Structures are given as C-alpha cells and as structure tokens.
Amino acid sequence: xxxxxxxxxxxxxxxxxxxxxxxxxxxxxxxxxxxxxxxxxxxxxxxxxxxxxxxxxxxxxxxxxxxxxxxxxxxxxxxxxxxxxxxxxxxxxxxxxxxxxxxxxxxxxxxxxxxxxxxxxxxxxxxxxxxxxxxxxxxxxxxxxxxxxxxxxxxxxxxxxxxxxxxxxxxxxxxxxxx
Amino acid sequence: xxxxxxxxxxxxxxxxxxxxxxxxxxxxxxxxxxxxxxxxxxxxxxxxxxxxxxxxxxxxxxxxxxxxxxxxxxxxxxxxxxxxxxxxxxxxxxxxxxxxxxxxxxxxxxxxxxxxxxxxxxxxxxxxxxxxxxxxxxxxxxxxxxxxxxxxxxxxxxxxxxxxxxxxxxxxxxxxxxxxxxxxxxxxxxxxxxxxxxxxxxxxxxxxxxxxxxxxxxxxxxxxxxxxxxxxxxxxxxxxxxxxxxxxxxxxxxxxxxxxxxxxxxxxxxxxxxxxxxxxxxxxxxxxxxxxxxxxxxxxxxxxxxxxxxxxxxxxxxxxxxxxxxxxxxxxxxxxxxxxxxxxxxxxxxxxxxxxxx
Numbered sequence: 001x002x003x004x005x006x007x008x009x010x011x012x013x014x015x016x017x018x019x020x021x022x023x024x025x026x027x028x029x030x031x032x033x034x035x036x037x038x039x040x041x042x043x044x045x046x047x048x049x050x051x052x053x054x055x056x057x058x059x060x061x062x063x064x065x066x067x068x069x070x071x072x073x074x075x076x077x078x079x080x081x082x083x084x085x086x087x088x089x090x091x092x093x094x095x096x097x098x099x100x101x102x103x104x105x106x107x108x109x110x111x112x113x114x115x116x117x118x119x120x121x122x123x124x125x126x127x128x129x130x131x132x133x134x135x136x137x138x139x140x141x142x143x144x145x146x147x148x149x150x151x152x153x154x155x156x157x158x159x160x161x162x163x164x165x166x167x168x169x170x171x172x173x174x175x176x177x178x179x
Numbered sequence: 180x181x182x183x184x185x186x187x188x189x190x191x192x193x194x195x196x197x198x199x200x201x202x203x204x205x206x207x208x209x210x211x212x213x214x215x216x217x218x219x220x221x222x223x224x225x226x227x228x229x230x231x232x233x234x235x236x237x238x239x240x241x242x243x244x245x246x247x248x249x250x251x252x253x254x255x256x257x258x259x260x261x262x263x264x265x266x267x268x269x270x271x272x273x274x275x276x277x278x279x280x281x282x283x284x285x286x287x288x289x290x291x292x293x294x295x296x297x298x299x300x301x302x303x304x305x306x307x308x309x310x311x312x313x314x315x316x317x318x319x320x321x322x323x324x325x326x327x328x329x330x331x332x333x334x335x336x337x338x339x340x341x342x343x344x345x346x347x348x349x350x351x352x353x354x355x356x357x358x359x360x361x362x363x364x365x366x367x368x369x370x371x372x373x374x375x376x377x378x379x380x381x382x383x384x385x386x387x388x389x390x391x392x393x394x395x396x397x398x399x400x401x402x403x404x405x406x407x408x409x410x411x412x413x414x415x416x417x418x419x420x421x422x423x424x425x426x427x428x429x430x431x432x433x434x435x436x437x438x439x440x441x442x443x444x445x446x447x448x449x450x451x452x453x454x455x456x457x458x459x460x461x462x463x464x465x466x467x468x469x470x471x472x473x474x475x476x477x478x479x480x481x482x483x484x485x486x487x488x489x490x491x492x493x494x495x496x497x498x499x500x501x502x503x504x505x506x507x508x509x510x511x512x513x514x515x516x517x518x519x520x521x522x523x524x525x526x527x528x529x530x531x532x533x534x535x536x537x
Contacts, residue, residue, distance in 0.1 A: 039536050065315075068260065069315070071257055071266065089253045091251060091253070092241045093240070112242025113242075113243045166535065166536065
C-alpha cells in the first residue's frame, strides 16, 4: 500500500516562505490565501533564545476530523491516504474548517468551495514527482514520499531524526516534523 | 482572531432555538387549554417563520451550496456528521411546524400526537445546535456536553419570550390564564445562569485555549457584551421582570379577593360608583369602603363628580396597573430574546482554537 506523507525539518527551515509562494503559484491562489501558514515559536530566556518557524498545512490525518464532520461527503481520504475535497459536492458550510485543529483549510469566496493542501495530487503522474513546496524548498527542509515503504527517503529520515507529528495526541497526522 | 463561523451562523442557531421554543410553548399551551387558540397560533407562526428565516441564513452562509443548490441533496450522505442529523431533524421539525400551523389556521384540531412529535423534534432541534458545536474538538469552549443542555434551556426561554411578547399585543386576555407557564419561563434564566457559570468554570480549567476563550468573555474584549448584554439584559432583567410580575399578580389576586367581599356592601350603600372605585383595585379605596361607608360614599361621590370621566379614569388606572406589568413582562421577554442571541453569538465568536504547538 502506498501511504503518502511528508517530513518538514524545522531545524533546516530558514523562514523564506518560498514554499508558500510556490504553493500559491501552483494552485493559482491570490496573495492573501494560502494552503501553507506559519507559526512562530519562541523559546528560552534572554540571551539564550530560539525562534522556530513552523510551516503548517493539511496534515492528511488518518482519522481526519474534517472528513468525519463533512455532511456531504465532499471531504474524503483517497486510497493513497491523501485527504481531498470533491469540490462538486462541497456546499461551503465550513464545518470542516471549524473541525480542523490545524486551521489548514480556506474558502474560495469566488466559488464558495473549501480548499486545502492536496500534496499536489493531480501532478502525481510522473510529470511533477514532488509537491511544489518540496520541489522549491531552498534548504531541502521538506521530504515527500511513501510512509509504507521502509526504504523510502522519508521513512529513513523519520527514523534518523526521530520525527513526530506536530501534535501526536490530536490526530494521526501524516506530516512529520523534525524540531 | 480568525472566526470561521460568524454572526450569520449565530443568528441561525438563535432562530432554530427560537423556533423550537416557540413550538414547544404552543404545544404546551394546547395541552393545558386547547381554547387558548391565539397564543397557540402566535407560537406556531413564530416557529415556522423563525425556522424558515434561519434555514435561509444557513443556506446563504453555505456559499458553494447557495450558488449550486442541487448540492444540498448531498447533505444526506454522511450519517456520521452532526450536520446530516441536523438536516433530518430540521426536515421533520419543519414539516410538523408547517402542518400544525396550517391546522391551526384552518381552525382544525391539532392532534395531540402531532404536538407530541413536534415537542420531541423541537428538543432535538434545540439540542442538535449545541451538539453541532459540541463535537468540534478544535474549540475547547464548544467541546463540552453541557452546551446542548444550555442551548436547550435557552431555546425554551427564547421561544416562550417570543410567543409571550407578541401575545401581549394580540392575545393578552389568553395570556392571563397562563400564569404557571409564565412563571416557569421566568425561572429559566436562573437555570441558564447556573449552566453558563458551570460551563465557563469547567472549560476555564480544561485547556489553555479554553482559558483564553473564557478570559475574552469575562474580562477581555468581549466582556462588555458578555456582562451587559448577556448577563444583565439577557438573564438578570428577565429574572427581575419575572419576580416583579409574579409579585404584582399575587398582590392583585389578593385585592380581587378583598374586592369580592367588599363589593356587595359598598354597592348597596354607595351605588355602582363605589363599585367602580373598588374594582379600580386601589387597596385604600377597598379598605375605606369596608371601614367607613360614609367615607367611601364621599370618595365615591367625589369620583362620581363626572361619572363618565371617572369611569374612563378608573379604566385607565386599572389598565394602567395591568399595562405596567405588561410592560415589565415585555421588557423581560425582550431581554430573554436578546440574551438568546447573544449567548450563541458570544460562544461562537469567543471560541479560541486549540493551541497545539508548545
């Protein structure tokens, strides 16, 4: 079974926001909308302080709350574990947006439909082997791949860096973070 | 603050609760006394209207569905979603509201079983609006089993307030026979206050995000509307109005009993004018009538100086006293309605999402 996931190494992230811009270009999003957002975390006490830039997007949860609350079945998980929105079924009730604890969904006000990161799934035909954010990352902080393949780059990186979902107790997320 | 659901959804939650409460009020009145047709009609009309407006707002807020209405049929596909249950509940409740209102308008008897089903669906409607928010783990302020109970009580309170405030203008005679229901209705804010306090106290001690939500309400940016709007106007004023209302009514009932004893005597002595004085309901006049007939006569005569004037004045005084309690009742009802909306609005707007990054 293929089960796609992503690893984000915040220790390599320089906070250039190139992933966000690439995502907006890929998905024709206006400047104020994006599938990627950032949380900045400061820790330590002066002068030993540390600022961490954490890119957040759809975590493609295996137990996705957005999918279970969606009344029309527009939100679903495909056979490769990617959470998707069937826009033809979306009524724009925004229930999924309230249910997503990562605040990873946005509404396209032109159509009223709800959208989010889909791991650039429609390019997953060999023409674009990686999602745009992974492809564009200047420090290679992002790795995309098959979590079920123990030999894949992502699986090895997760073990090597002891990467974990951002909030392990919250949902079974498929984006792993190195922090 | 990133608010996903805004005031439109708050209005919908309020209107759905109002509809549920108004229907329950009409059905309870019908169970108590079928002859009070006007109050029932008011309740049933409010129920259908509020539900219709609320549903329109709901569809309006669902932008993609509003643009492609056929997509609303997909609402019946995921039975794990509270919104899907809501669709079913609203469908059945809406039908019951429509049928019972039509029966009432056609002056036909509304079957007891239909009213019973309606009350059950009204409870489901009011409670589901709380469950809708309650299952969302993102917002700890919503994520509590108490919310559906609070919304249920608030819905009954708002529904009764809505029905009674309109009935004050169109069916106040019928309303006077519903003292029990009115007193129950004015006790509901007390239950709401308790539930609200428990809800806030429990969520404040649950999670940091919940704490932030509660802080916003009780001491932050939303504090003015919380304390002044919800607590004082929405809950305390209805309580006080209910208290004054029952005191005045209790007093008037005693006076009427005294009047009944005194009236024959004074009527015999001082004629019908003294009777009018007694009926005015002024305790002094009634006491004077029983203590000293002469005084009563004098008073009666002075009042009777211009009989027509005195009669109209007596009526004015009588309806003035009645009118005052009616105004107080209406103020309480209006407060309950404001509170019903603000409760939902504040709970939606104050919700701070989980903070999961530490």
